[in-house]
Amino acid sequence: MRRTGVITVIFYTMRKQTKLISRERDLIMTTDSTLARHLYREMLLVRRAEERILQELMQGKLASTMCHVSIGQEAVPVGVCSQMQPQDYLTSTHRGHGHFLARGGDPKRMMAELFGKETGYCKGRGGSMHITDAAIGHLGANGIVGGHIGIAAGAALWSQMSQRNAVTICFFGDGGLTEGIFHEAANLAAVWKLPIVFVCENNQYAMSLPWNKSVAQPHIKTYADSYNMKALDVDGQDVLAVREAAGELIAHARSGAGPALLGAYTYRFLGHSRADPSKYRDPDEESRERARDPLLILRANVGTSILSDADADAINSEIETLMDESVAFAEVSPLAPLTTALEDVYA
Amino acid sequence: MRRTGVITVIFYTMRKQTKLISRERDLIMTTDSTLARHLYREMLLVRRAEERILQELMQGKLASTMCHVSIGQEAVPVGVCSQMQPQDYLTSTHRGHGHFLARGGDPKRMMAELFGKETGYCKGRGGSMHITDAAIGHLGANGIVGGHIGIAAGAALWSQMSQRNAVTICFFGDGGLTEGIFHEAANLAAVWKLPIVFVCENNQYAMSLPWNKSVAQPHIKTYADSYNMKALDVDGQDVLAVREAAGELIAHARSGAGPALLGAYTYRFLGHSRADPSKYRDPDEESRERARDPLLILRANVGTSILSDADADAINSEIETLMDESVAFAEVSPLAPLTTALEDVYA
Amino acid sequence: MTVLAYRDALRRALYEEMKQDERVFILGEDVGAYGGAYKVTDGLLKEFGESRVRDTPLSEAIIVGAAMGAAMVGGRPVAELMYVDFATLAMDQIVNQAAKIHYMFGGQLSVPMVLRTQQGTGRGAGAQHSQSLESWFVHIPGLKVVAPYAPRDAYGLLKSSIRDGNPIIFLEHKGLYAVKGEVEDGEFTIPLGVADIKRAGTDVTIITYSRMVGLALDVTEKYAQQGVEIEVVDVRTLKPLDFNTMAESAGKTGRVIVLHEAVKTGGVGAEISAELNTRLFGRLKAPILRVAAEDVPLPANLELEKAVIPGADKLGAAIDEVMRYQQEKS
Amino acid sequence: MTVLAYRDALRRALYEEMKQDERVFILGEDVGAYGGAYKVTDGLLKEFGESRVRDTPLSEAIIVGAAMGAAMVGGRPVAELMYVDFATLAMDQIVNQAAKIHYMFGGQLSVPMVLRTQQGTGRGAGAQHSQSLESWFVHIPGLKVVAPYAPRDAYGLLKSSIRDGNPIIFLEHKGLYAVKGEVEDGEFTIPLGVADIKRAGTDVTIITYSRMVGLALDVTEKYAQQGVEIEVVDVRTLKPLDFNTMAESAGKTGRVIVLHEAVKTGGVGAEISAELNTRLFGRLKAPILRVAAEDVPLPANLELEKAVIPGADKLGAAIDEVMRYQQEKS
Ligand SMILES: Cc1ncc(C[n+]2csc(CCOP(=O)(O)OP(=O)(O)O)c2C)c(N)n1
Ligand SMILES: Cc1ncc(C[n+]2csc(CCOP(=O)(O)OP(=O)(O)O)c2C)c(N)n1
Numbered sequence A, B: 001m002r003r004t005g006v007i008t009v010i011f012y013t014m015r016k017q018t019k020l021i022s023r024e025r026d027l028i029m030t031t032d033s034t035l036a037r038h039l040y041r042e043m044l045l046v047r048r049a050e051e052r053i054l055q056e057l058m059q060g061k062l063a064s065t066m067c068h069v070s071i072g073q074e075a076v077p078v079g080v081c082s083q084m085q086p087q088d089y090l091t092s093t094h095r096g097h098g099h100f101l102a103r104g105g106d107p108k109r110m111m112a113e114l115f116g117k118e119t120g121y122c123k124g125r126g127g128s129m130h131i132t133d134a135a136i137g138h139l140g141a142n143g144i145v146g147g148h149i150g151i152a153a154g155a156a157l158w159s160q161m162s163q164r165n166a167v168t169i170c171f172f173g174d175g176g177l178t179e180g181i182f183h184e185a186a187n188l189a190a191v192w193k194l195p196i197v198f199v200c201e202n203n204q205y206a207m208s209l210p211w212n213k214s215v216a217q218p219h220i221k222t223y224a225d226s227y228n229m230k231a232l233d234v235d236g237q238d239v240l241a242v243r244e245a246a247g248e249l250i251a252h253a254r255s256g257a258g259p260a261l262l263g264a265y266t267y268r269f270l271g272h273s274r275a276d277p278s279k280y281r282d283p284d285e286e287s288r289e290r291a292r293d294p295l296l297i298l299r300a301n302v303g304t305s306i307l308s309d310a311d312a313d314a315i316n317s318e319i320e321t322l323m324d325e326s327v328a329f330a331e332v333s334p335l336a337p338l339t340t341a342l343e344d345v346y347a
Numbered sequence C, D: 001m002t003v004l005a006y007r008d009a010l011r012r013a014l015y016e017e018m019k020q021d022e023r024v025f026i027l028g029e030d031v032g033a034y035g036g037a038y039k040v041t042d043g044l045l046k047e048f049g050e051s052r053v054r055d056t057p058l059s060e061a062i063i064v065g066a067a068m069g070a071a072m073v074g075g076r077p078v079a080e081l082m083y084v085d086f087a088t089l090a091m092d093q094i095v096n097q098a099a100k101i102h103y104m105f106g107g108q109l110s111v112p113m114v115l116r117t118q119q120g121t122g123r124g125a126g127a128q129h130s131q132s133l134e135s136w137f138v139h140i141p142g143l144k145v146v147a148p149y150a151p152r153d154a155y156g157l158l159k160s161s162i163r164d165g166n167p168i169i170f171l172e173h174k175g176l177y178a179v180k181g182e183v184e185d186g187e188f189t190i191p192l193g194v195a196d197i198k199r200a201g202t203d204v205t206i207i208t209y210s211r212m213v214g215l216a217l218d219v220t221e222k223y224a225q226q227g228v229e230i231e232v233v234d235v236r237t238l239k240p241l242d243f244n245t246m247a248e249s250a251g252k253t254g255r256v257i258v259l260h261e262a263v264k265t266g267g268v269g270a271e272i273s274a275e276l277n278t279r280l281f282g283r284l285k286a287p288i289l290r291v292a293a294e295d296v297p298l299p300a301n302l303e304l305e306k307a308v309i310p311g312a313d314k315l316g317a318a319i320d321e322v323m324r325y326q327q328e329k330s
């Protein structure tokens, strides 16, 4: 039974109406409380972690200047990752804290990595932009827009060849859609029927470039037609809709039917990076879009009987504690000795 | 008045039916004789030139081992170039003799180039794969599959910026379709509404790779949807159909309405290069496809009242003479002095 | 004389060339309203409009391709690649196409295109945003390569590059944009291919370029106090290299250090050292030493980053080492 | 001993490694039914089937990307790029990704991938199909680079490369595929990073690799008749370079020529010359000379092509020049 409905969202940058899949309010009520709490927690975890990261960044605690937060976009990684299985893989972008935490990465060792500490996931050599936990099938956040798409295709290829029943999730932005390698990968995956789901997180901007100057038509799923690929466009602020669409596409990929493409329409609430005051955006657009906060939308959609204020408060304090612990862990961890900069060049 | 009909062609490599635009027999009769003779002459020029090139290659007369002939595919460049205006540009591929001659390149200096002579278009430094005549807006045959697509986009960009009313034709093969740069170029052209027509010459193979292992769906025009681009798929063996479709798309591009994509379905009658006996192709397929010779199809379509046997014979002898002259010119031309190998590195 | 930051000197060059020559235009990611990731093109959109200051989609190959094609038919594009690391996505367009078109097509066409980008460390930007890849371009006939240090050089060389008529790889440094220097007031150009002696000296020649010129100049005072006079040769243009100026200085001092931020193995320092060794065989007092980054990818952690690139310590050790040859041999 | 052509020795290595290790697989353009543009993989499709010998679409970036990703999760891919010139389309995947993944991710992941390709001149293939780009890869930490000349080296080094565990750029030469040589019968490997003395001598050291080893060997007889004994060092692996073997030979002869087919400026010869000059300062009888291609794109005309790459004449002139230093100085 398909439980998704369709809403129409106006994309300001495109000045066109785009039909997106979204949950219909009345169908949502069946959602169980455990799931709702889980999704809420994961989204809040990403939100609070990034708020904390920004705070530490301002205080000069981060070891690198490269840091991109995904505040406002949490529903996409959380909805998608909620459908992943343990053997699955994912590849991530420069804006990767959400993918990382939603996949189950440890916020302590993540924070330590951002602080450039030896206990960090990459021994301080990667920082925010290369946060990675291979043990949970996270094959790396990547600094090259589109650069990781090759890794995703390859992981899917070997999953298929070695019959692991694993699906690879390849997150990328609206900017990644216009890099040639996306098309090479989509085509290869389609011809070889690789078990991969491409997830385009369309936050409507690539740095200062609005979606309507980046592409000539607004439907991400249209790109899939060239590759005879299953595709859905979804309201990326609605975690239940994302979860449902992702479930369908991941199942499709896992069944051996070939790759799929998910277009998730979302919004970057803050600037591209700390250096960016987003002057190129219309303040009206910003406030309209910020009002569509995925945390609020989930709570409104499921109602208090499923996710009570008390639930939300409890989750919030659990996470606040976790953040304090993570920062404390990062603080006390030793800096990577300088000689480690010369290690691990070769395996 | 649209005078194109639709035929259905079975693509053996895809084992799918593909609807292609083609001339309907009864509408053709209005075609004037001058045009028919012109198109026939141009196609025969390409055919005879390449037959002659192969002959000279066998005799060791060519200065380079790189040489790819387009025998069987002549209707595509001839049909398209018949719609170009003098100020227009084109970019070409490794299989570029057809584009070159159909655009009006001089067969004498072309032959001299293949012989590595000083009188050749590129002073013997380019050979077949880089045959170029900038004076007629031919911006070069290119050895990198897809490599010239950037040049085409840039020529179209400057045409637009400098308001030259010029359209750029970008020929590329089915192999070029899967190179990332095609997608980057198509998207850029669409977003900027550049006056360019992408012409995909789908001869159903990229070296040994059949179309059905190269892509996941057979409709070239579907690729245009991603870029909100006008597109037509056409029977590339039918020069009148190619001409008509090209006319429509070139006019579209020239009007400022943006880029367009033409998918021309054709067949490479011979191997990829001399070294290739095409063992990977089914001989039945080869004979079926070779029977669809564009020269024969044109004659059958227009009938002898429009293009008589005497016309065809006259054209043939004119071209035979031209070929003899071209080879003679190449033979007597001096070799480029060795010191010229060190010249023209910088402008 | 005006004191200008590197980025402002570059912008002044762009502004003037665009004012004077209608064919000059800019394209790249975020070059318009954003003003460029490092703000070099800030304000140019307002001045010249969207047609001549063009924000592109994220498609590095076609950024270079479109610039090249426009250059071939009459335009004078200045394309920006946000980081040199992203040039890896456009190497076919740069190397197989732009660099070879004039030669391969027998001189029929040319590519008067400037490809501005920036490289180097200093921001903890990590392995994929901090490389120094100049030696790749130096290896490709048909390209010219520029890597200025001083704001006035950045200005004068960018103007020459735009007017040159060939594909130019113009390598800025992310750590220099805010650095200020004096720039003459009137319009001027600086010819490509001419090195500049940034400090005269008699005992040691340091040959360097881009941000490392600053490091070299920094250490000279300390050594001057010890009676060691260091000559700092800023090559400025990496292709073609001005071997005459280098050899003259090396012949005079007899001790040469080549300093760069790129990793040592296969860096431009190898080319310079190899050629000078041949030209000055038997006339050098000490071996030519190369001071360069360690052969590792660049770590994101700023402390680790600093540990792998040349600093005053490593440069000082090299100076001490070549100076020891004085005592032993003279 | 069996006499095998270079391509057949390579195929034997691929065949054996695929037989022994199920994780090894091949992907690339026309590697299947066509057997590879230069027929190295001929017959492997029949032996191992479509899953392990995979024809890809024309998409060089994703060929490398897919190989890399597969390697990161357990595969042992051997990817073929038909010409090294096409590696320009995959430099991000090779350089920003494959080379850096192990380091950048703190050692969590690695990329045991071999990237086979071929380069060089000899077929009049023109500017875009004849380059020798090894120095680009040599400049990138995290990569290893191999460039064999002899069929037995091609065999033994390819086997080691497949087993190595790092991203390997394996550079074959289009002009060597048909060249035959003796290969031992049993299975063996040759370690990466070890140079091989292809001919012993006392007067001049020629350091070279790939097809130019043949040229070096060709001239030795003529000089031996004149009493000049040339030592030919085939470095075989270009990253890491075996400087010990090179320095030992150079120290013995005191005269070094570095010979390669890549253009001179920024070639690997610069690295070798720079390093040996430093190591052997004051101990060389003659300047180290580099014999390499002229700094031009490669012309398609075979006669012009020959004129720009090193031949017996240019090599001979260099030998004569370094030998002149004997008369003058000893
Ligand atoms: C190949 C490449 N080009 C440009 C950049 C610089 N850059 C980093 S993030 C970014 C915007 C990416 O936009 P998008 O893919 O939409 O992701 P978002 O930042 O919106 O999450 C740009 C231009 C880069 N890192 N890599
Ligand atoms: C980027 C690149 N990849 C591979 C090749 C080698 N190659 C030359 S032609 C060719 C097939 C091209 O197929 P297609 O584009 O369909 O053109 P066709 O040869 O069929 O005319 C290949 C693989 C190349 N020249 N450039």
Ligand SMILES: [Mg+2]
Residues within 6 Å of the ligand: A173, A174, A175, A201, A202, A203, A204, A205, A206, A207
């Ligand atoms: Mg975005």
Ligand SMILES: [Mg+2]
Residues within 6 Å of the ligand: B173, B174, B175, B201, B202, B203, B204, B205, B206, B207
């Ligand atoms: Mg084809």
